[in-house]
Amino acid sequence: MNVVQGIAAALTPLGLVWTAIIFGVSVFLHELAHYALARVQGVKVNSFSVGMGPVLFRKHWKGTEWRVSLLPLGGYVEIDGMAPEEDAQGKLRQPTRGFAALPAWGKVAVLLAGPLTNLLLALALMTTTFAAQGVPALDRARIESVEAGSRAQTLGLRAGDVIVAIDGQDLPETRRVSGQDVAGYEGVRDALRQAGRHTFTVERAAAGGQVQQRQVAFDWQPTVNGKRQLLGIRYGPDVRRVGVGQAFATSVDTTVRAVPQLVGAFTGLFKKFFTLDISQDQNVSGPIGTAEVISRAAALSPWALVQVATLLNLSLAFFNLLPIPGLDGGRILLVLVGALRGRPLSFQQEQAINFGGFAFVMLLTLFVVVRDVSRFF
Structure with missing residues (x-):
């Protein structure tokens, strides 16, 4: 139980x-494509089922028995x-x-x-x-949320702020770590693994559509008394608006x-x-x-x-x-x-x-x- x-x-x-x-939609379109390519080449399709299991409804149309079956997941075509x-x-x-x-x-x-x-x-x-x-901008880290009462809130960081540089270094699009490509915005995580003084360069949208840039400096210890410290932000890549x-x-x-x-x-x-x-x-x-x-x-x-x-x-x-x-x-x-x-x-x-x-x-x-x-x- x-x-x-x-x-x-x-x-x-x-x-x-x-x-x-x-x-249902994904499997239906998958099977419909099989059906279409068979019919285009003159091959008969005996049946087409939306769903699996016992048949609830059937109708003959254009040489094919179209079925609706009990289980809504899946489907099949019977090609001659x-x-x-x-x-x-x-x-x-x-x-x-x-x-x-x-x-x-x-x-x-x-x-x-x-x-x-x-x-x-x-x-x-x-x-x-x-x-x-928009498409992900991997060289910019957008703060999605700030935990109430966290160190980040004390520093004045807000949801929507975008970190564009760490310790005076612009974030790269991607970087190579242990033979793998890692997104540049993950540099935030790397910085918070190192003790010392850090500076985040942050862009913030202001009234009238203007973007303001500010520096956020703080001393950081990744662990205190064996306990891992959290800055208190959830972040991901920024986005860049593009055409189709x-x-x-x-x-x-x-x-x-x-x-x-x-x-x-x-x-x-x-x-x-x-x-x-x-x-x-x-x-x-x-x-x-x-x-x-x-x-x-x-x-x-x-x-x-x-x-x-x-x-x-x-x-x-x-x-x-x-x-x-x-x-x-x-x-x-x-x-x-x-x-x-x-x-x-x-x-x-x-x-x-x-x-x-x-x-x-x-x-x-x-x-x-x-x-x-x-x-x-």
């Missing part, structure tokens, strides 16, 4: 609604020629029509359409965010920079899976963890929900492109192997590979759910 109560406390009704909406077909004796065999009859490039186009749509959706959401809120073009360019750059992080996150997940390590980390969340994040975002602001939706679509795009049989990336790999061989894999080979891949994905999903639930014990 404690576990159920813990999960219920982590999730809010509004958060669950937004989880269903964000997942992707599943095995029966011969005259009722035995399963390699399909010869529809998707199976397409050239290799046509098959890849159908399979690639879903992940590419999630990627484009993530870029669109990111571009909208940057165009509306620059917002899109920044979105592309951010996506490229995110690839190594996604690779590291999924590599870490696979290592934990193969070693049955259910310890928690912040890199990969299961359905409960994702719903919890969305619940918190829903309580903050609409832009927080947009950021979560952006990350979710990036993750969906990357995960589906992994070369694991059963996923889009695995199917693309089998198509390319067949093209290189000059003939497709045999029915038995493809079935065995796809079954193994599907089993692996199901076990991985179960593992992620177990990790999600285990933290409530």
Whole structure:
């Protein structure tokens, strides 16, 4: 009962609604892209389901049975020629029509359409965010809040102040620390790790739109009697207003920079899976963890929900492109192997590979759910 109560406390009704909406839209567009690329090439799509599980509603339109299913998370399309077909004796065999009859490039186009749509959706959401809120200015640290009664409040620092220099040195855009690029605004944290006298150069918006610059000098001790001291500010990068073009360019750059992080996150997940390590980390969340994040975002602001939706679509795009049989990336790999061989894999080979891949994905999903639930014990 404690576990159920813990999960219920982590999730809010509004958060669950937004989880269903964000997942539903992301998966619907993913599957719609598969559908569109198949139909453009003359391949029949037998069914298209919004949701999973028992079918609540169905309607035939343009040769496809459109379904609404009970579980609002997920969806699927049944493209003619992707599943095995029966011969005259009722035995399963390699399909010869529809998707199976397409050239290799046509098959890849159908399979690639879903992940590419999630990627484009993530870029669109990111571009909208940057165009509306500005792009991060990593060489400036904006104070987001000041704790009441803190040392920062005593020094006269306020929410909205922007730290542009520390000890007379301008903050860099990025700097190299232990072989990694670190944002310049994190220099605030570095300064507060060092004892001595520090000076922050702070810009503050004044009446009439003017910006005033002031110096804030103070003596600092990182620890007192073994206890870590806090200045009492929460900060992040400042923002710079840009047009749609620059917002899109920044979105592309951010996506490229995110690839190594996604690779590291999924590599870490696979290592934990193969070693049955259910310890928690912040890199990969299961359905409960994702719903919890969305619940918190829903309580903050609409832009927080947009950021979560952006990350979710990036993750969906990357995960589906992994070369694991059963996923889009695995199917693309089998198509390319067949093209290189000059003939497709045999029915038995493809079935065995796809079954193994599907089993692996199901076990991985179960593992992620177990990790999600285990933290409530």
